[in-house]
Amino acid sequence: MSNLIKKSAIAIVLGGAAAMAGLTFAQADTVSSTAATLVAQATTPSTGGAAARSQWLNLGQIYERVVAAGYTDVxxxxxxxxxxxxxxxxxxxxxxxxxxEPVEGKIVKEKVRDDD
Incomplete structure (x- = not known):
C-alpha cells in the first residue's frame, strides 16, 4: 500500500511541475518587450553609481541610438x-x-571584434 502512495505522490509532484513549466512557457510567449525590459531592470542589482537605474535608457532607446549612429545588424x-x-x-x-553610457546613450568605446 505504501508503494501506491509513493507513486501517487510522485505523479502529483511531476504533474504540478509540468503544469508550472507550461504556465511559464505560456507567459513567456505573451510578455511584451516593454514588460521584458522592466523585468530586466528589476532583476539587475543596483551599482550605487552616479546614475540610478531608474534614469537609464531602456533597451529600445539604446537600440534607436545605435542605429541613429550608423550601426547596422544589431x-x-x-x-x-x-x-x-x-x-x-x-x-x-x-x-x-x-x-x-546608460543615461544619455553615448558610445564611449568601440572595439572591433574578430569572432564573427
Whole structure:
C-alpha cells in the first residue's frame, strides 16, 4: 500500500511541475518587450553609481541610438553594471562591440571584434 502512495505522490509532484513549466512557457510567449525590459531592470542589482537605474535608457532607446549612429545588424544589447554593451556592424561591415553610457546613450568605446 505504501508503494501506491509513493507513486501517487510522485505523479502529483511531476504533474504540478509540468503544469508550472507550461504556465511559464505560456507567459513567456505573451510578455511584451516593454514588460521584458522592466523585468530586466528589476532583476539587475543596483551599482550605487552616479546614475540610478531608474534614469537609464531602456533597451529600445539604446537600440534607436545605435542605429541613429550608423550601426547596422544589431545582434545583442546587454545591460552591464556600468552601462550597456552592444554587438553590431559598423559602416565598413565589421563586427564591433560598443560600450554605451546608460543615461544619455553615448558610445564611449568601440572595439572591433574578430569572432564573427
Amino acid at each position: 545582434r545583442e544589447i546587454e545591460r552591464e553594471k556600468d552601462g550597456y554593451e552592444v554587438k553590431a556592424k559598423d559602416a565598413q561591415g565589421r563586427s564591433v562591440k560598443l560600450y554605451m
